[in-house]
Amino acid sequence: MFAMMESARLEALHLAQDPVTGLRAIIAIHSSRLGPALGGCRYLAYADTDSAVRDAIQLARGMSYKAALAGLAQGGGKAVIIRPAHVDNRGALFEAFGRMIESLGGAYITAVDSGTSSADMDCIAQHTRHVTSTTAAGDPSPHTAMGVYAGIRSTALVRFGSADLDGLRVAVQGLGHVGFALAEQLAAAGVELLVSDLDAGRVQLAVEQLGARAVAPEALLGSPCDILAPCGLGGVLDAQTVAGLQCAAVAGAANNQLATGEIADELDARGILYAPDYVINSGGLIYVALQHRGEGLPAITAHLAQIGLRLNELYAHAQAEKCSPARVADRLAERLLYGT
Incomplete structure (x- = not known):
C-alpha cells in the first residue's frame, strides 16, 4: 500500500469502517499544496479492497492535476465507499461517512460522483460542512x-x-x-x-x-x-x-x-x-x-x-x-x- 502511495506521490490515505451501517470507506488525499483536497465520493461495488484503494489513489491524483490546471486553490482527493451487497439504511451509512470526513478537520471536501447523489450529500452534511453538491448547492x-x-x-x-x-x-x-x-x-x-x-x-x-x-x-x-x-x-x-x-x-x-x-x-x-x-x-x-x-x-x-x-x-x-x-x-x- 505504501508503495502505491509513493508511486502516486500521495500525501495520505484514510480508511474507516462502521459495522453498524456497513460503511467501508477510503479517502485518498493526493495533494494539499494548493489548498484543501476536493473530490467526489464514489459508491460502487469492487472486486476487492485493493481495487477500491487503487481506484481512490488514481482518481485523487487526477483531481490534483485537474484543480491545478483549472487554476483553483484546491488540492486533489477522492473518496470511495465500497457498496455492500445489502444495506439496511443508506442514509445512516452516508451519515457515518460524514462523521469520517469531519474527523479530518477540513483536509478533504467531498462531492457527488459515480453512484452517489445530492440526497447522499445532504446526509453527509448533517455531520460536516466539508461537503458540496448537496440539494441546496446544486448538481455539478x-x-x-x-x-x-x-x-x-x-x-x-x-x-x-x-x-x-x-x-x-x-x-x-x-x-x-x-x-x-x-x-x-x-x-x-x-x-x-x-x-x-x-x-x-x-x-x-x-x-x-x-x-x-x-x-x-x-x-x-x-x-x-x-x-x-x-x-x-x-x-x-x-x-x-x-x-x-x-x-x-x-x-x-x-x-x-x-x-x-x-x-x-x-x-x-x-x-x-x-x-x-x-x-x-x-x-x-x-x-x-x-x-x-x-x-x-x-x-x-x-x-x-x-x-x-x-x-x-x-x-x-x-x-x-x-x-x-x-x-x-x-x-x-x-x-x-x-x-x-
Missing part, C-alpha cells in the same frame, strides 16, 4: 457537460479547422447525468450522434429526444466517427481498443480514460488528437469548488470559459513539441504542484 453535472462541450469545440477547431460542430459525427459512450447533458448540447449543435449505455432506457431516451443512433456498448468504441466522447467509467482506452478506433479525436467526460500513460503516445502515433480528460472535464470541479467558496454564477461561468482556452494552449504546445497533449498537461500540472 450540467457544468461538467458545458466544459466538455467547449472542449469538443476547441478540439474540432484544431483537428478540422472549425469549431462549428454541425454535421460532425460524435460517438458518446455513457449517458449518465453528464453524458446525456453533453448529448443534448451536441444534438442542438447539429451533430450526428451515436450513443451507447448499459441502461437501455437512457439510450432509448436519446434516440427519441435527440435523434441519436443507438450502438451496442461493445461496438461503439470501434464505430467510425469524427470524435469519440467517453463519458462512462475510466480505463476504456487500452492497447486493444486504441488499435480499433476509427475516429480523428477523443474528447470526453470520463475520468482516467487511458488505461496507462503510454496509451497517450499510441493515440498520438495513430494521429488521433486526445483531449486530456482532467482538463476537458474540469467544469464540475470548477462549479463545486467556487460554489463552496461562495462565488456566484457569473464567476463560475467565466471560469468555465477558460477550459477551451486551456485546451488550445495544450494543443499548441503539443504540436510544437511533437508529443501528446496528455504529456504536456502532465508536465504543466506537475510544475504547478511540485515546482518541477
Whole structure:
C-alpha cells in the first residue's frame, strides 16, 4: 500500500469502517499544496479492497492535476465507499461517512460522483460542512457537460479547422447525468450522434429526444466517427481498443480514460488528437469548488470559459513539441504542484 502511495506521490490515505451501517470507506488525499483536497465520493461495488484503494489513489491524483490546471486553490482527493451487497439504511451509512470526513478537520471536501447523489450529500452534511453538491448547492453535472462541450469545440477547431460542430459525427459512450447533458448540447449543435449505455432506457431516451443512433456498448468504441466522447467509467482506452478506433479525436467526460500513460503516445502515433480528460472535464470541479467558496454564477461561468482556452494552449504546445497533449498537461500540472 505504501508503495502505491509513493508511486502516486500521495500525501495520505484514510480508511474507516462502521459495522453498524456497513460503511467501508477510503479517502485518498493526493495533494494539499494548493489548498484543501476536493473530490467526489464514489459508491460502487469492487472486486476487492485493493481495487477500491487503487481506484481512490488514481482518481485523487487526477483531481490534483485537474484543480491545478483549472487554476483553483484546491488540492486533489477522492473518496470511495465500497457498496455492500445489502444495506439496511443508506442514509445512516452516508451519515457515518460524514462523521469520517469531519474527523479530518477540513483536509478533504467531498462531492457527488459515480453512484452517489445530492440526497447522499445532504446526509453527509448533517455531520460536516466539508461537503458540496448537496440539494441546496446544486448538481455539478450540467457544468461538467458545458466544459466538455467547449472542449469538443476547441478540439474540432484544431483537428478540422472549425469549431462549428454541425454535421460532425460524435460517438458518446455513457449517458449518465453528464453524458446525456453533453448529448443534448451536441444534438442542438447539429451533430450526428451515436450513443451507447448499459441502461437501455437512457439510450432509448436519446434516440427519441435527440435523434441519436443507438450502438451496442461493445461496438461503439470501434464505430467510425469524427470524435469519440467517453463519458462512462475510466480505463476504456487500452492497447486493444486504441488499435480499433476509427475516429480523428477523443474528447470526453470520463475520468482516467487511458488505461496507462503510454496509451497517450499510441493515440498520438495513430494521429488521433486526445483531449486530456482532467482538463476537458474540469467544469464540475470548477462549479463545486467556487460554489463552496461562495462565488456566484457569473464567476463560475467565466471560469468555465477558460477550459477551451486551456485546451488550445495544450494543443499548441503539443504540436510544437511533437508529443501528446496528455504529456504536456502532465508536465504543466506537475510544475504547478511540485515546482518541477
